[in-house]
Amino acid sequence: MTVSHSKWKSMKEELEALLVILVLARFGAVNRYIRISTRKIANVLGFSQQSSSRIMRKIAERGYISRKVTPKGEEVKITEKGLSIILKYYEELGRVLKTVSPETIVIRGIVTTGLGEGRYYLMLNGYIKQFREKLGFKPYPGTLNLKLKNLEDVVKKARLLKTPGIIIEGFSNGIRTYGRVKAFKARINDLTDDVAVVLPERTSHGFDILEIIAPFNIRERLGLKDGDEVTVTVYLQ
């Protein structure tokens, strides 16, 4: 549902219809016919009765409203098509607003020593190239493993599994295949913004482990040791 492939004239006409529909909606023409005159609409929107008449005819012809004209006035109702353009723009605007104020999830975990698997995977070129492109950095070879001790935090991790995120595609090196990895940009202890949570699709970790990568050695940079508690703020978009 994009605006981009429509043409300017039809888009402007659609918006003209949208303005009129918004006024009609305010008068209650959503699920029933309302009695209203072209002059009334003209006064509310600020144009002439003649223009109002012309616009109402055009909008009705395009199927946005349904109208019954009588010498006493007209009865108007917004059609499904009329409502659908409201929804169309509502969603388009919502999409833009989402990018403005990204939602975050805050997860708490305990620094743990992993099996060194992360170090192995992160050195594979098939992943490194994509991390560079999609996350904007070449990861330090080694993940920071956090153990999620509270059920609450495990549930939050589960939410990440359902969120689209940044997809790092799987690949094959001729010998074996490596699965997709989902990533989210993140922040640790509100100090550094350049890290990312990685969720491999095929993982050997339990549900209670969160893996984090960064362009540097996180333990060194933040002076972390096993058992320390850290707060990870995950950017969902």
Next chain:
Amino acid sequence: MTVSHSKWKSMKEELEALLVILVLARFGAVNRYIRISTRKIANVLGFSQQSSSRIMRKIAERGYISRKVTPKGEEVKITEKGLSIILKYYEELGRVLKTVSPETIVIRGIVTTGLGEGRYYLMLNGYIKQFREKLGFKPYPGTLNLKLKNLEDVVKKARLLKTPGIIIEGFSNGIRTYGRVKAFKARINDLTDDVAVVLPERTSHGFDILEIIAPFNIRERLGLKDGDEVTVTVYLQ
């Protein structure tokens, strides 16, 4: 020029700005400057480079965007004011959508063969028990997949996602978890009343597929084959 005329004019100009802002937002001009030419914008929106130039100047003058013009192109960023009109219309449209509570939505779609996933899920006891309780029937193992070919119908499906509906809770069988499913009672081709539209929260389908379940084999009962168009009347309450 009368006062009232300028009201309509300013509203139209505001919406004109909104369209351009939406395009700029799609190019990422939300929190940073992007490099884009008037011709590019003109091509996307379907008008001339000259009009594009004129509109960009007007919008910048009105404070919706901030731009730096160079002989090589221009750098553009949506301003706070630009974002505020997005929010303004988002709220206005949302207000109208809230008042919309039709009892039914009619969606048209083309019968398509799915991946057989539906068949698998519907046979899980965790779901079957709830379908019986909440929809009043034990579903025939297999969903009818409809491809929504018109934008209008896709928009209607999107409306279902926002409507409460009948919630079929997710569950776990010890091995893996199965997500929540939203359902709506429905009617196909005005013939049968006993079907339901199902919207899994975690779905592998695109936005343009509608899944329908029933206590019987819908294809057999209604004599449907791939490519047939059907009308689904969805009961929202």
Next chain:
DNA sequence: ATTACTATAGCTCGAGTAG
């Protein structure tokens, strides 16, 4: 009261073109 047709004033758009 209404809606809506006709004629015209005024505005918008884009081809040509400069910087």
Next chain:
DNA sequence: TCTACTCGAGCTATAGTAA
């Protein structure tokens, strides 16, 4: 290339008025 100016063709809005 880029942005943006000029100006005429065409489109849009409204005054006057009919039904």
